[in-house]
Amino acid sequence: MESLQPHIQLGKDLQIKYALMPGDPARLDRIAPFLENVTELKFNREYRSLSGTYKGVPILAISTGIGGASAGIAVEELHNIGVEAMIRIGSCGSLQPQVKVGDIIIVNGAVRDDGASKTYIDAMFPAVPDAQLMLYCMEAAKEQDFQYHVGIARSHDSFYTDDEEAIDAYWSKQGVLGCDMETAALFTIGHLRGVKTASILNNVVAYEQDTSESIGSYVDGENLAMEGERHEILTALEAFYKLETGK
Numbered sequence: 308m309e310s311l312q313p314h315i316q317l318g319k320d321l322q323i324k325y326a327l328m329p330g331d332p333a334r335l336d337r338i339a340p341f342l343e344n345v346t347e348l349k350f351n352r353e354y355r356s357l358s359g360t361y362k363g364v365p366i367l368a369i370s371t372g373i374g375g376a377s378a379g380i381a382v383e384e385l386h387n388i389g390v391e392a393m394i395r396i397g398s399c400g401s402l403q404p405q406v407k408v409g410d411i412i413i414v415n416g417a418v419r420d421d422g423a424s425k426t427y428i429d430a431m432f433p434a435v436p437d438a439q440l441m442l443y444c445m446e447a448a449k450e451q452d453f454q455y456h457v458g459i460a461r462s463h464d465s466f467y468t469d470d471e472e473a474i475d476a477y478w479s480k481q482g483v484l485g486c487d488m489e490t491a492a493l494f495t496i497g498h499l500r501g502v503k504t505a506s507i508l509n510n511v512v513a514y515e516q517d518t519s520e521s522i523g524s525y526v527d528g529e530n531l532a533m534e535g536e537r538h539e540i541l542t543a544l545e546a547f548y549k550l551e552t553g554k
């Protein structure tokens with residue numbers, strides 16, 4: 308019998324090369340309408356998965372939960388079953404005034420302020436995406452006329468801290484565009500396993516606004532952030548199409 312990976316509960320028989328990776332399991336409901344032949348696969352812990360096709364290309368969508376530790380498990384287990392390229396479609400908070408709510412960030416490097424990536428390799432090792440996959444994301448966003456930025460994200464481990472304002476001000480001063488919790492682990496572990504990675508972040512928190520309040524309204528689906536989410540999904544799907552076809 309086919310052995311299943313312990314957390315994602317998927318096995319090698321899946322034979323899908325490309326994975327879209329949101330943090331939130333509920334985001335799969337909003338990815339599904341962009342795919343054909345959708346099949347719900349598994350929902351174990353934070354890892355909910357479905358498969359489908361985009362312009363004929365087989366795609367897996369799987370949620371990774373919150374934080375580098377759970378995202379890292381997904382990277383490892385997806386690699387074990389033969390997934391070759393992974394694009395995170397996450398949400399983030401803005402660290403720059405020009406990054407507005409609903410804008411997307413195509414991440415070209417991540418500050419490794421997480422714990423998971425450091426358990427693999429020294430913090431001086433860079434967290435970077437696959438250059439070709441990132442370029443495909445940029446082309447895909449441009450061709451669809453989406454508002455996007457390219458730059459650095461900071462991935463951190465604790466959503467709540469006592470020093471959030473000071474920490475955000477410091478990284479903002481260094482030109483970091485936004486903060487999330489999974490990109491650094493995805494890039495670092497993905498690189499070490501020979502997996503192509505990219506990360507697209509939909510900004511859901513306006514610069515210098517209260518993070519918890521803004522995330523609350525994103526969950527309620529009230530605002531521009533939902534449009535940004537649609538843009539990041541379509542950008543990632545087109546990037547996979549380009550990777551598959553070279554077009």
Ligand SMILES: O=P(O)(O)O[C@H]1O[C@H](CO)[C@@H](O)[C@H]1O
Nearest residue numbers: 329330331373397398487488
């Ligand atoms: O929207 P997702 O992909 O879950 O990502 C962001 O949202 C969560 C925090 O609210 C963290 O996981 C952060 O990285």
Ligand SMILES: O=c1cc[nH]c(=O)[nH]1
Nearest residue numbers: 398399400486487488
């Ligand atoms: O500000 C934010 C918003 C989303 N995710 C984060 O990690 N931080």
